[in-house]
Amino acid sequence: MNKLLTMEDLRALRKDALGEMTARQTCDIQVIVGMGTCGIAAGAREVVTELLKELQRRNIKNVSVTKTGCIGMCEREVLLDVVRPNEDRVTYGRVVPRDVSRIVGEHIVNGRVVEGLVVGRIAR
Amino acid sequence: MVFYRGHLLICGGTGCVSSGCKDVIAAFQEELRKRKLDEEIKIVETGCHGFCEKGPLVIVYPEGVMYCRVEVKDVQEIVGEHLMKGRPVSRLFFTEPLSLDKVPKYQEIDFYRKQQRIALRNCGYIDPENFNEYLARGGYAALEKMLSEMTPEEVTHAVKAAGLRGRGGGGFPTGTKWEFCAKAAGAKKYIVCNADEGDPGAFMDRSLLEGDPHNILEGMMIAAYAIGADEGYLYIRAEYPLAIKRIQTAISQAEELGLLGKNILGSNFSLTLKIKEGAGAFVCGEETALIASIEGERGIPRSRPPFPAVKGLFGKPTVINNVETFANVPQIILYGADKFAAVGTERSKGTKVFALTGKLRNTGLVEVPMGITMREIIYEIGGGTFEGKKFKAVQIGGPSGGCLPENKLDLPIDYDSLIQAGAMMGSGGLVVMDDESCIVDVARYFLSFTRSESCGKCTPCREGTMRLLEILERICAGEGVPEDIAKMEKLAYSIKASALCGLGQTAPNPILSTLRHFRHEYEAHINDKKCPAGVCQALFYYRIDDHTCVGCTVCAKICPVGAISGERKQAHQLDMVKCIKCGVCVERCPFHAIVKE
Ligand SMILES: Cc1cc2nc3c(=O)[nH]c(=O)nc-3n(C[C@H](O)[C@H](O)[C@H](O)COP(=O)(O)O)c2cc1C
Ligand code: SF4
Ligand code: SF4
Ligand code: SF4
Ligand code: FES
Ligand code: FES
Numbered sequence: 001m002n003k004l005l006t007m008e009d010l011r012a013l014r015k016d017a018l019g020e021m022t023a024r025q026t027c028d029i030q031v032i033v034g035m036g037t038c039g040i041a042a043g044a045r046e047v048v049t050e051l052l053k054e055l056q057r058r059n060i061k062n063v064s065v066t067k068t069g070c071i072g073m074c075e076r077e078v079l080l081d082v083v084r085p086n087e088d089r090v091t092y093g094r095v096v097p098r099d100v101s102r103i104v105g106e107h108i109v110n111g112r113v114v115e116g117l118v119v120g121r122i123a124r
Numbered sequence: 125m126v127f128y129r130g131h132l133l134i135c136g137g138t139g140c141v142s143s144g145c146k147d148v149i150a151a152f153q154e155e156l157r158k159r160k161l162d163e164e165i166k167i168v169e170t171g172c173h174g175f176c177e178k179g180p181l182v183i184v185y186p187e188g189v190m191y192c193r194v195e196v197k198d199v200q201e202i203v204g205e206h207l208m209k210g211r212p213v214s215r216l217f218f219t220e221p222l223s224l225d226k227v228p229k230y231q232e233i234d235f236y237r238k239q240q241r242i243a244l245r246n247c248g249y250i251d252p253e254n255f256n257e258y259l260a261r262g263g264y265a266a267l268e269k270m271l272s273e274m275t276p277e278e279v280t281h282a283v284k285a286a287g288l289r290g291r292g293g294g295g296f297p298t299g300t301k302w303e304f305c306a307k308a309a310g311a312k313k314y315i316v317c318n319a320d321e322g323d324p325g326a327f328m329d330r331s332l333l334e335g336d337p338h339n340i341l342e343g344m345m346i347a348a349y350a351i352g353a354d355e356g357y358l359y360i361r362a363e364y365p366l367a368i369k370r371i372q373t374a375i376s377q378a379e380e381l382g383l384l385g386k387n388i389l390g391s392n393f394s395l396t397l398k399i400k401e402g403a404g405a406f407v408c409g410e411e412t413a414l415i416a417s418i419e420g421e422r423g424i425p426r427s428r429p430p431f432p433a434v435k436g437l438f439g440k441p442t443v444i445n446n447v448e449t450f451a452n453v454p455q456i457i458l459y460g461a462d463k464f465a466a467v468g469t470e471r472s473k474g475t476k477v478f479a480l481t482g483k484l485r486n487t488g489l490v491e492v493p494m495g496i497t498m499r500e501i502i503y504e505i506g507g508g509t510f511e512g513k514k515f516k517a518v519q520i521g522g523p524s525g526g527c528l529p530e531n532k533l534d535l536p537i538d539y540d541s542l543i544q545a546g547a548m549m550g551s552g553g554l555v556v557m558d559d560e561s562c563i564v565d566v567a568r569y570f571l572s573f574t575r576s577e578s579c580g581k582c583t584p585c586r587e588g589t590m591r592l593l594e595i596l597e598r599i600c601a602g603e604g605v606p607e608d609i610a611k612m613e614k615l616a617y618s619i620k621a622s623a624l625c626g627l628g629q630t631a632p633n634p635i636l637s638t639l640r641h642f643r644h645e646y647e648a649h650i651n652d653k654k655c656p657a658g659v660c661q662a663l664f665y666y667r668i669d670d671h672t673c674v675g676c677t678v679c680a681k682i683c684p685v686g687a688i689s690g691e692r693k694q695a696h697q698l699d700m701v702k703c704i705k706c707g708v709c710v711e712r713c714p715f716h717a718i719v720k721e
Contacts, residue, residue, distance in 0.1 A: 005382060007268050007389050014265070017256035023131040023166070024185040024249070035209045045160075048129065052164060056127035064186035065129035067210035 019061055027064040029108055034079035036070030042077035043096065050097035051080075054104045063108060076119050082107050093119030128166040130207065132156075133183040135248060136169035137334055138327075138366055139176025144195070148180050151199040156207075165207055168257075171335020171370075172327075173248030174489025175235060178218065181248075183230055190230040191216040221485035221507035235486045238505045240467065242475050243451035244491045247335030252370050255377045258338040264383060266454035267342055270349060271391045274457070279350040280306060283453065285461035287473035292318055292409075292446030293524065293550050294626070295472070295539035298453075301443055304433040305351040308441035315348040315356035315395075316418070316437060316444040319367070320402050320409035323522035323551045324573060328477040329447035331489055333360065333367035336451070337374035341384070341397065343450030346457055348395045351443050355396055359414050362401040371399060406523075406577035410625050411444045413579070424579050425625035446551075448477055468494035472538030476549065482519075482556035484509050499533040502556055513558040516657075517642065521550025523570045523577075524630030526637025527563060546637040548630065562659035563642040564649050567634045568596040574631040585628025588619040592635060602662040604650035613639060661705050664720050670695040672717035679709035679718065 031051065035044050048065065055063055073079060076093035082103065083089045090113055092103060099117060106112045134140075134149050149169060156162040173181055178192040182202070189212050191202065198216060205211045217226040218233050227233050241247075250257035258264075270279055284299025305313060317340065321329040333340060344356055360368050375397055378384040386394045400418050407413050408423035415437050417423035436442025452474055456464045465473045472494040478501065481487045485507030492501060498518055502508065509515050517527040520537075526547035528535070535541055539549050557566065575589040592615055595608050616632030623629045639646065648654045655663035668679075668688070675693040680686075687703040690696030698709070698718070710718045 005390060007272060010259075010264060010268055010389065013256070014259045014263075017260035019127075020256055021260045023128050024133075027186060032210070040208075048164065052127050052129055066186060067208065069209040069211045 019059070022061045023064065025062075025064075027062045028085050029063045030081075030083040031063060031065050031108070032068050032081040032083070033065070034069070034071060034073075034077060035067040036074070036077075038070070038074040039077045039079065044078045046097050047078050047080060047095055047100060050100040051104070054100050058104065058109070060104070060108065073119065079119070084108075084111065087111070089122040090118055091120040091122075092117040128164060129186075130165045131168050131185040132165055132207075133168045133170050133185065133248070135171070135173055135179055135181040137172030137176065137179075137248075137331060138364075139172055140179035140181060141366070143176070143179045143193070145180035147196050148182070148194050148199060151196045152182075152203070155199050155203045159203060159208065161203065161207060168251045169253075170248050170250060171252045172331040172489070174244065174331060174491075175486075177487045183248075184212075187212070187228075188230050189228045190218060190233070192218050234507070235488070235490070235505055238500065239491050240475050240493050241491045242455055242464075242467075243332060243448050243477055244335070244489065246339060247331055250336065252335055252337055253373050255338065255374075255381070258336070262458065263338055263454075264342055266457040267345055267383070268389065270346055270457055271389050271393060276306060276350045276352060279346060279457065282461045283350070283456055286456045286464040287461075287468070287471070288449065288452055288456060288464070289472060289539060290446055291448035291452075291476065291552070293521075293548070295549060298445060298449055301433055301445075302347060302350050304431070305441045305443045308434045310441055311352075312355075312440045313351055313353040314437040314440055314442040315344055315351065315353040316414070316442055317344055317356070317358040317447060317450055318409060318411065318414060318444050319358055319360040319364070319447045320406075320414060321361060321364075321447075321551065322404070322406035322409045322577075323553050325481055325555065326479050326522060326551050326553045328479055328489055328552055330364050330367050332447050332451050332477075333364070334370050337367075337370045338378070339454060340371070340447055340450050341374055341378055343445075343453035344397060345384075345388070345395055346453050347443055347445065347450065349393050351441070353443070354394050355398075357398050357400050357418055357437070359400050359402050359408075359418060361404045363404050368399060368401065375399070405579075406573075407579045407625070407627055410627060412625070414444065415442065424581050425627075427624055448552075469536060469538045469541075471540055476552055478552045478554045480506055480554045480556070482554075483513060483558040483561065484556045494538045495536040497534050497536055498528065501554065502533070506556065509556065509558045513560065515556070516559050516561060517557045517563060517566075519555040519557065519566060519634075520553065521548035521633070522553040523574050524548055524626065524633055525550045525553070526633050527557075527566065527641060528637075529641045532641075546633075546640050548633060560657055560659070562600075562655050562657040563638050563645045564596065564599055564655075565657075565659045567638045568593070568600055570634040571596055571631070574627060578627060578631075582622075582624040582628060584619045584622040585624070585631065588615055588623070589628070589631050591615060592619075592632065596635070599646065599649050600655075600660045600662065602649070602653045602660070604646075606650055608650060609639065609643070609646055658720050664705075665700050666698055666703060666705070666710065667719055667721060668696050668698050669717050669719055672715055673713075674715055674717075676714065679713055682708055682712055684708070 078095045080092045080095045182191040182194045217228050280302045288298040289295040410425045413423040413425045432442045475491050477491045519527050571593045575593050578585050580586045658664050673695040680688040687699045
């Protein structure tokens, strides 16, 4: 660690440090990935890895990523849900790592649902 | 920086270490690595959550799901089910003792929900060895604010206005103490943190040091600035190796970053902090004895005045505060005196951490607002006494405190109300007793503690506690005489009035408070030669009930001294001359035929 000399240095370090704690806060936006047997078989792991990378690249900190089990739509796997506060829960299907950046950029950041990939919606 | 989707908080406090968390941590590391989750999920070793009894505790974020008593064999399931598939493992949830509900979320458990965590706010939530986590929780923001916009007088004034009182037992107003020291003559001053924590059963200071060490350092820095000290000590008992290690790590980190040392954050304020390990004598927690011990002398109290604030360590003006007192300070500076003073009672502000133990369902560290009632702590947070057992008393304040009966349960507790009721806040030990605890025996226990911890410097304490203990031992042995009660009272008041230090002055409290609220139990011991709780060995006997005994011979076989005899299928006899009252036969008789009376 470099020696902190000024108050600004301390504030900058605190700002960075906040990012490391995101996973421990209740986040506004939730992304839930289906990780049942067939989800994993269909490549859910790769989607999660890509998602984490994408969030990190964009320095997005108010998103929590969790996993869920089989929801009974196995043939549409990989399933990925996005829940934004006060909006419908949107389920995307047949998601591949390539789609992740669009979902993050359009839906998570700008609130525009990526209609082409939607397989279901639950009104809030 | 790596972005983890989940954090696995595993308690690495002393309580959980002893219930095996180190193996659990290793097993999680191994399992996450095996399943290639180690880049998605981060393991964070935290300090104590205060719920050691249910440890090792594991909390999974972002969901905030808490698992209790996690063993190595549970690790695979938690990783496979919860972390892989998002299906929490409900069998490891906490079970609410009253409703028997399984509660998955940490914040929703009654034990935590009813607490208000200010001093403990980071304990169990952050990795105490990771400086960044403290920083992210607003750490050192108070230091920053203070150095950029407050004068030392303003700091002292804020602490005074907040109404913070010393958490080490006495409840002396902290701001006033700082003001005395700031005004004392001399350029060299010291700041000292009292982490001796000698009360039997107390562990709040240990948890604060282990779980959030930078918070204590920040509190000390603020105090040092307010009084004009540039050097300080943390006096920590050597029996707390983990606390010492964590504080050492925190000091090194702060030094490396320039938060300790010369011209902190570019200001004129400089401070160095050192650790002094104490050998664990109770009397060394007394401030003048503690000073002597840091100076390398024997830890013996001296008379006051002069108070340490005027003439303390190495003869210089010194402020000594308790760990928990310091833990509250950064919050006061950061959020203002009013916010702090909004919690609590008229004359006792803020919260207090108690170590809740004894005969009740949930035990552990609880931080509650001043003014809460004992009933709320015991029944709502502690889950009440065990099935079928009746509450008898709560001992508060350790060896210098007292016992309160059922009719005092609704008393709003603060420094002053407790003293009026004949007890004391002390450092915050709360021991709940049910009808199987003997009040006289409890008084005897505390007296034997203070007697053996008395330093022997002054006669009232050295001889007086000895005499009091002798009388109590006699009463417990069934040899008490009616005059004993008056004799104890007289002796107790004269010790209180004439002992040199707090140890002697408060040593009679356990006797006086029990005589006040439970005199009938003393009388039962003395006049009827009966121990109502069946604890005092000399005052009960065992008898085999001929009607219930079926002659199964179990008891005769297990009695270690051969005190039970009898023919198979015939009622047995128990010879009280031989019996050593070990109680094994009572426990093992399948027909509950052996009675205690
Ligand atoms: C016998 C005896 C033992 C004490 N033990 C402690 C202790 O372990 N920790 C502590 O903080 N204060 C202890 N005190 C109180 C200290 O003397 C002192 O009042 C306290 O550290 C002041 O800090 P505070 O104002 O922040 O409470 C003890 C006092 C006596 C008489
Ligand atoms: S009161 Fe007891 S502990 Fe205190 S100085 Fe006297 S003998 Fe020592
Ligand atoms: S164990 Fe109980 S029932 Fe059996 S012989 Fe002893 S007293 Fe009688
Ligand atoms: S209490 Fe112990 S010593 Fe006494 S009779 Fe029972 S087993 Fe034997
Ligand atoms: S396993 Fe994914 S929907 Fe069935
Ligand atoms: S040490 Fe783990 S909860 Fe106390």
